Amino acid sequence: QLQLQESGPGLVQPSETLSLTCSVSGGSISSSSYYLGWIRQPPGKGLEWIGSIHYSGTTYYNPSLESRVTISVDTSKKQLSLKLNSVTATDTAVYFCAGDTTVWFRFDYWAQGTQVTVPS
Amino acid sequence: QSALTQPASVSGSPGQSITISCTGTSTDVGAYNSVSWYQQHPGKAPKLMVYDVSDRPSRISNRFSGSKSGNTASLTISGLQAEDEAHYYCSSHTTSSRLVFGGGTKLTVL
Numbered sequence: 001q002l003q004l005q006e007s008g009p010g011l012v013q014p015s016e017t018l019s020l021t022c023s024v025s026g027g028s029i030s031s032s033s034y035y036l037g038w039i040r041q042p043p044g045k046g047l048e049w050i051g052s053i054h055y056s057g058t059t060y061y062n063p064s065l066e067s068r069v070t071i072s073v074d075t076s077k078k079q080l081s082l083k084l085n086s087v088t089a090t091d092t093a094v095y096f097c098a099g100d101t102t103v104w105f106r107f108d109y110w111a112q113g114t115q116v117t118v119p120s
Numbered sequence: 121q122s123a124l125t126q127p128a129s130v131s132g133s134p135g136q137s138i139t140i141s142c143t144g145t146s147t148d149v150g151a152y153n154s155v156s157w158y159q160q161h162p163g164k165a166p167k168l169m170v171y172d173v174s175d176r177p178s179r180i181s182n183r184f185s186g187s188k189s190g191n192t193a194s195l196t197i198s199g200l201q202a203e204d205e206a207h208y209y210c211s212s213h214t215t216s217s218r219l220v221f222g223g224g225t226k227l228t229v230l
Contacts, residue, residue, distance in 0.1 A: 105211070107168060
């Protein structure tokens with residue numbers, strides 16, 4: 001069973017790069033079964049999938065964000081990372097890291113979420 | 121605009137049953153049996169309630185059930201309880217290896 005915990009700055013300036021880390025415990029992200037991903041939720045709005053990754057490096061990205069997003073995994077540190085460049089106020093959201101033991105397109109394990117604000 | 125269409129709100133009284141629909145297209149909901157449903161209480165992370173259209177994680181009550189017909193999936197909650205009041209989101213993966221969510225439905229228990 002996975003436990004996930006995000007960390008990173010709560011405030012990012014426009015045009016800069018948003019960087020978040022998700023620490024994974026309770027399992028091995030180098031296991032062939034684990035997929036991890038990032039989902040965000042703007043204030044008062046619904047969920048938006050950012051992307052998913054398998055530890056082998058296979059990634060799946062939301063086409064609307066793909067040009068600005070990099071998702072990677074460091075199995076030695078048991079960490080998932082998200083980099084979103086050239087941010088604007090529309091990137092203000094709660095960012096969740098999440099995972100599943102079977103497939104990349106659903107999430108049975110979630111972190112509590114971290115608020116990231118980009119001032120306008 | 122979300123890729124999957126859900127009603128903005130539904131309501132029901134304790135003990136009643138409600139159904140939330142999730143309408144997509146032949147390239148997402150209609151293409152695979154991979155629809156998932158999540159429950160989200162205010163200020164909390166989403167919680168997986170149903171996956172693969174109608175399967176439930178072992179920890180989830182059998183009051184929650186899912187189904188699909190064509191391009192529309194549905195989540196039914198029977199025996200409504202006060203703690204079921206939350207937002208519900210459907211999701212599906214697509215033929216272009218993308219994951220899409222519905223816009224969310226607010227369930228009010230009257």
